[in-house]
C-alpha cells in the first residue's frame with residue numbers, strides 16, 4: 001500500500017477523475033476527504049470495497065475562500081494532518097472570445113485557476129505545520145496548446161501549470177512537493193455527454209487512438225502523491241495519449 005497512514009483531500013471528488021482518484025487512494029491505504037459541491041439529483045457511491053471510516057465528504061465550494069479554509073481545518077481536526085492535496089475540481093467551456101461574456105470568463109477563471117490558489121495556500125499552510133506533503137494540481141493538455149472554442153480554460157490551465165512550477169520551487173526545501181498532471185481528453189461525465197462526432201474528433205487528436213479512462217489519470221496522480229515520485233518537483237506530467245507530443 002503506497003499511501004498507508006496518509007491523509008488526502010480530493011477536490012471535485014464526487015465524480016470523474018476525482019472519484020477514480022478517491023477510490024484508488026482508499027485502496028492504497030489513505031484516509032480521504034472528498035470535497036465537492038452537493039450533488040444535485042442523487043446519491044454518490046464509492047467502490048464497494050471502500051472502508052467507510054476512511055473517507056468523509058465535506059461540502060466545499062473551491063471558489064470560496066472561507067469554504068476552502070474550513071475544508072482544510074476540518075480535515076486536520078478529523079484526521080490530525082494533511083499529507084496530500086489533489087486540486088482537481090474544474091469545469092469545461094465552449095466559447096469564442098467575441099461572444100463570451102466577462103462574467104463567463106471570470107467564472108471559469110474562478111473555478112479552474114483561483115481555486116487552485118486557495119486550496120494550495122491553505123493546503124501548504126497545513127503541510128508546513130505537519131512537516132511536508134505532496135500537492136497535485138489538475139492542469140490539462142489545454143495549458144500547453146490552443147484549441148478551437150476553448151478560451152478561459154486554456155488561460156486558467158496555463159496559469160495552473162506555471163503556478164505549479166513556482167510553488168514547487170518555493171516549497172521543495174520544506175518537504176512539500178508541488179506537481180501537476182496534464183490529462184488528455186478523459187471519459188468522464190462532462191465528456192461522455194458530448195455528441196459522438198465531437199468525441200470522434202477528440203479521439204482523432206490522440207496518437208494512441210482513444211480517450212483516457214479516469215483510472216489512467218488517477219494512477220498518475222497516485223504516482224505523484226506517493227514517495228515513488230520523491231524527486232519530482234514542479235513538474236507537469238503529461239498523461240495525454242501523445243496529444244501534445246505531435
Ligand SMILES: NC(=O)c1ccc[n+]([C@@H]2O[C@H](COP(=O)([O-])OP(=O)(O)OC[C@H]3O[C@@H](n4cnc5c(N)ncnc54)[C@H](O)[C@@H]3O)[C@@H](O)[C@H]2O)c1
Pocket residue numbers: 011012013014015016017018035036037060061062063088089090091092111138139140141182183184185186187188189190191
Ligand atoms: N475530462 C477531461 O477530458 C479532462 C481533461 C484534462 C483535464 N481535465 C481536468 O480534470 C478535472 C476534473 O475533470 P472531470 O472531467 O473529472 O470533471 P467532472 O465534471 O466529471 O468532475 C468535476 C467535479 O468538480 C466539481 N466541482 C465543480 N465546480 C466546483 C466547485 N466550485 N467547488 C467544488 N467542486 C466543484 C463537480 O461537482 C464535479 O464533481 C478538471 O479540473 C478538468 O479541467 C479533464
